[in-house]
Amino acid sequence: MTNPFLDDALDLVTATENACARHHNDPAALLEILHDLQEEVGHVPQVILPTIAKALNLSRAEVHGVVSFYHDFHETAGGTVRVQVCRAEACQSMGALDLIERICRRHGVTLGETSADGGITIEPVYCLGNCALSPAAMVNGRPVGRVTEERLDRAIREARA
Numbered sequence: 001m002t003n004p005f006l007d008d009a010l011d012l013v014t015a016t017e018n019a020c021a022r023h024h025n026d027p028a029a030l031l032e033i034l035h036d037l038q039e040e041v042g043h044v045p046q047v048i049l050p051t052i053a054k055a056l057n058l059s060r061a062e063v064h065g066v067v068s069f070y071h072d073f074h075e076t077a078g079g080t081v082r083v084q085v086c087r088a089e090a091c092q093s094m095g096a097l098d099l100i101e102r103i104c105r106r107h108g109v110t111l112g113e114t115s116a117d118g119g120i121t122i123e124p125v126y127c128l129g130n131c132a133l134s135p136a137a138m139v140n141g142r143p144v145g146r147v148t149e150e151r152l153d154r155a156i157r158e159a160r161a
């Protein structure tokens with residue numbers, strides 16, 4: 001569960017050091033540590049990457065590489081509903097770019113940003129491994145295939161319920 005009090009840098013550093021220590025500062029546990037932080041803090045902000053790198057004796061680039069490779073990790077807190085729409089080739093060929101443009105316009109957000117009321121974040125991802133059902137999306141971690149505006153609206157409503 002996300003801890004709403006973890007919003008200042010010192011708390012974040014402490015939470016990060018604790019997460020690393022729980023995994024004995026083992027570099028092989030990097031993914032588990034990132035998942036723990038994502039769960040506890042709600043996202044994996046850039047500011048904690050040097051702390052992780054130092055604790056695990058890795059370079060910051062190595063940690064950043066892992067964080068940016070996996071679409072499960074988010075650099076920003078995001079909205080109540082996080083919509084990830086695939087922009088990779090198979091989904092592009094099925095109209096993903098037009099779909100992204102329409103849903104961003106409809107929700108009044110720019111791709112990669114959160115709406116002013118904090119209700120929704122729409123962000124791009126590159127292959128969700130669901131190419132057979134492209135265009136593909138995820139709504140709060142739940143996969144949605146053969147996405148249309150209507151299907152996405154339904155998934156967003158369900159995520160808000």
Ligand code: FES
Nearest residue numbers: 086088091128131
């Ligand atoms: S290309 Fe979109 S899910 Fe694979």
